[in-house]
Amino acid sequence: MDRWSLMGEFFSLVIMAIILIRYYGYEWHVAFTAKRKLFLYCLLGSTASILLNIVSVFCNTRAGSIPTWLGALLNGAYFAFTIATCSLFALFLFRLTLEHVYDQHCMKRATAVISALTAAYLLLVAINLFTGALFYYDQAGNYCRGPLNRLVFLLPIIELVLLILCYLRNRGSVSARVTYVIRSLPPIVLMLSLLQIFYSELYLNGMLSSVVSLILFISFQTHTSDRDSLTGIRNRNNFLAELSLRLAGHQPIQIILVSLQFFSDVNLRHGHKVGDAVLYEVARYLEYLYPQGRAFRTSSVNFVLVLPWTTQEQAEEALTTIRRRFRQPWVLGDLSCLLPFCMVDLRCPGFGDSPEEIVEQLEYSLDLAKKENQSLIRFDENIRRKLSQKRELIEIMRRSMKERRFQVWYQPIYCCHDDIFCSAEALLRLSDYRGNPISPEVFIPLAEETGMISELTWIVLEEVCRLLSSGRLPGLKSVSLNLSMRQLLDPELANHIQQYLDQYHVSPDRLKLEITERVLLHDSQYTKRQLAALSAIGVDIYMDDFGTGYSNLSSVLDYAFSFIKLDRSLALHVPGDQQASLMIRSLMTMFHSLGKRLIVEGVETADQADYLRSCGADMIQGFHYARPMPGEDLAAFFQEQHGSEA
Numbered sequence: 013m014d015r016w017s018l019m020g021e022f023f024s025l026v027i028m029a030i031i032l033i034r035y036y037g038y039e040w041h042v043a044f045t046a047k048r049k050l051f052l053y054c055l056l057g058s059t060a061s062i063l064l065n066i067v068s069v070f071c072n073t074r075a076g077s078i079p080t081w082l083g084a085l086l087n088g089a090y091f092a093f094t095i096a097t098c099s100l101f102a103l104f105l106f107r108l109t110l111e112h113v114y115d116q117h118c119m120k121r122a123t124a125v126i127s128a129l130t131a132a133y134l135l136l137v138a139i140n141l142f143t144g145a146l147f148y149y150d151q152a153g154n155y156c157r158g159p160l161n162r163l164v165f166l167l168p169i170i171e172l173v174l175l176i177l178c179y180l181r182n183r184g185s186v187s188a189r190v191t192y193v194i195r196s197l198p199p200i201v202l203m204l205s206l207l208q209i210f211y212s213e214l215y216l217n218g219m220l221s222s223v224v225s226l227i228l229f230i231s232f233q234t235h236t237s238d239r240d241s242l243t244g245i246r247n248r249n250n251f252l253a254e255l256s257l258r259l260a261g262h263q264p265i266q267i268i269l270v271s272l273q274f275f276s277d278v279n280l281r282h283g284h285k286v287g288d289a290v291l292y293e294v295a296r297y298l299e300y301l302y303p304q305g306r307a308f309r310t311s312s313v314n315f316v317l318v319l320p321w322t323t324q325e326q327a328e329e330a331l332t333t334i335r336r337r338f339r340q341p342w343v344l345g346d347l348s349c350l351l352p353f354c355m356v357d358l359r360c361p362g363f364g365d366s367p368e369e370i371v372e373q374l375e376y377s378l379d380l381a382k383k384e385n386q387s388l389i390r391f392d393e394n395i396r397r398k399l400s401q402k403r404e405l406i407e408i409m410r411r412s413m414k415e416r417r418f419q420v421w422y423q424p425i426y427c428c429h430d431d432i433f434c435s436a437e438a439l440l441r442l443s444d445y446r447g448n449p450i451s452p453e454v455f456i457p458l459a460e461e462t463g464m465i466s467e468l469t470w471i472v473l474e475e476v477c478r479l480l481s482s483g484r485l486p487g488l489k490s491v492s493l494n495l496s497m498r499q500l501l502d503p504e505l506a507n508h509i510q511q512y513l514d515q516y517h518v519s520p521d522r523l524k525l526e527i528t529e530r531v532l533l534h535d536s537q538y539t540k541r542q543l544a545a546l547s548a549i550g551v552d553i554y555m556d557d558f559g560t561g562y563s564n565l566s567s568v569l570d571y572a573f574s575f576i577k578l579d580r581s582l583a584l585h586v587p588g589d590q591q592a593s594l595m596i597r598s599l600m601t602m603f604h605s606l607g608k609r610l611i612v613e614g615v616e617t618a619d620q621a622d623y624l625r626s627c628g629a630d631m632i633q634g635f636h637y638a639r640p641m642p643g644e645d646l647a648a649f650f651q652e653q654h655g656s657e658a
Contacts, residue, residue, distance in 0.1 A: 060097075146161050254306060267358040335388065424436050568603070583614050610628075
C-alpha cells in the first residue's frame, strides 16, 4: 500500500513538472502579472507538499532508522505546506471569480477569512509538536495519526463553500470559464477529501493538488486563446468578454480607444521589425499604466484601455495622462519616433448598452475623429443621436432593398458636336418612409460600408437594361452607371453584366461604366484584367471625377478609358477665373491629343456651358441642361427632343 501511494504521489509530481515547464518555461516572455505569480506560488507549493509527502512517507516506513525529530519536522512541514497551498489555491480562485468586479470588498473579506483559517491551522501544526493532535510517534518510533488529523481535510471544504457563496453573489460578472471551474471543482475536491478521510491509509493530497492545478491550467493559463500574439495583451475577443462581464455586473467603466494613424509609415521607414517593437511598447505602456486597468489590442493599430469609472476628475486625469504620453516620442534604443494618433473616450454607466453596441459606438466615434481630423472624440448624446440616425438609415436601406423602393433616375448628357442629348447617367435615389428624400452623398457611402452597394449596382444595371430595351427613347445612344470597388473585385463581373445584356437584348456599346481613380488604387494589375474583360464584351469605361484629390495623369495612360469625366469642381470657376480657365483648356488639349473624349460635369450656367463648348468639350452634363429625372420623364424628354428634330 505504501508503494502504491508513493506511485500516486510520483505521478502527481510529474503532472506538476509538466505544467511548470509548459507554462513558465515555454511562455517565459509573457508578462509576469500578479495572477501569474499567484498561480506560480500555487504550483510551487503543491510541488513542495508532494515532495515532502514522499519524503515523509519514506521516513515513516522506516521506524527506528530515522530520528523521530526529523520525521516530526518533515511531517510538520508537509502539513504546513499542504495547508498554505490549499489557501493559495482558494485565493487564486477568489481572484478569478472577482476578476471582473471592481468592488474589492468581497476579495478583502475573503482574504481575511482565508488568512485567519490558515493561521489557525498553522498554529495547530505548530502546537502539534507538543500535543500530538495531528500526528505523533509512539515509543517504537512508529508514525500515528492524532485525534484531529482529519480536521485538516475540512479546510478545502470550508474554503470551497466560501468560494461558492462568493460566486453566487457575483455570478453576473463571472466568466464562463470560472463558472465551469466552480461547477467542476466541488465534486472533485469533495470526493477526494472524503476518500482521504474514510480511507486513511491512502495518500491523495498530491493527487488533489495536481488535479486542481491541471484544471486551472487548462481553463485559465492557456495564453494564446485570448491574447494578442505580438504584444501579449488581451485581444478583441477578450475585450468583448470583458465588456459582457462588466455590464452584467452593472459596473461603471471608462473606455479609452487609441488608434495609431499612418503607422504604415513607421514600417516603411524603419522596417516591420521596428514597427512590431513600437506596437509592443505601446501595449506595455497601456497594460501597466493603471493597476485596475485592462489593455486590449482590438485591431492592428487600435488599442483599448478599460478602467473603472469613479469620478469625472479621475476619468479626465486618465485621458490627459494618455494623451500627454502619446504626444511624446517613443524611444527604442537609438530610434525615436512620434506616432500620430486619435482617441475616443466613452463612459458607460454599467447598464443599457450591449457589448456589440459599445463596440459600434467606439468604431463610429473613431470614424468621426478621422473624418473631422480630431485627436479626441468624446462619445456623448450628440454622437449617440448621429449613430442612431445612421442605424435608422441602414434599416431603411435594407427594407427598401427588399421592397424595391430604390429608384433609378437619369440625368441627360448633352453632345456638343451634334447639338443634341445623346446619353444619360443613371443615378440612384431613395426617400424615407415619410417621403423625405435622402441624399446620395449620405446613403451611397453607407451602402459601400455595409456591403449593400453590390446589390444596389445590380438593381441599377437591370433598370438601365430594361430602359434601353424599351424602345421608348429615340436618340438615346447610351446610359452610364457607376461601378463600385466591391463590384470591381468580383471575378465574375463581366459575366454578370453580359447576362443582363443578353436577357434584355441590349447591345454592349450602349452601356458605359464609370469608375473613380480611387477604385484603381486597390490592385492595378487585377483592375487592368477586370477592365480588359469588360472591354472584351464591348463595354466602354469612363474615368469619373477627374480633378479630385485622387487624380493622376498616369492612370489615363495606363487604362483604356474612352471618356474622361472632369469633376464639377473644375467647371465651377470658369470662365471668370483665369487660372481655372487655363487648366480646363490645357486638360482638353492634352486629352484630345491622347485620343480621349471629355465630359464636363456640374455645369449650371449658360456662361459655363458656352465657354466649355468653345474649349472643345465633347459632352456636358449639369443642371443648366437638365436635372436628374425618373425614367418616365426621361422617355418624355427624349421623345420631345426627337419630335422637335422632326
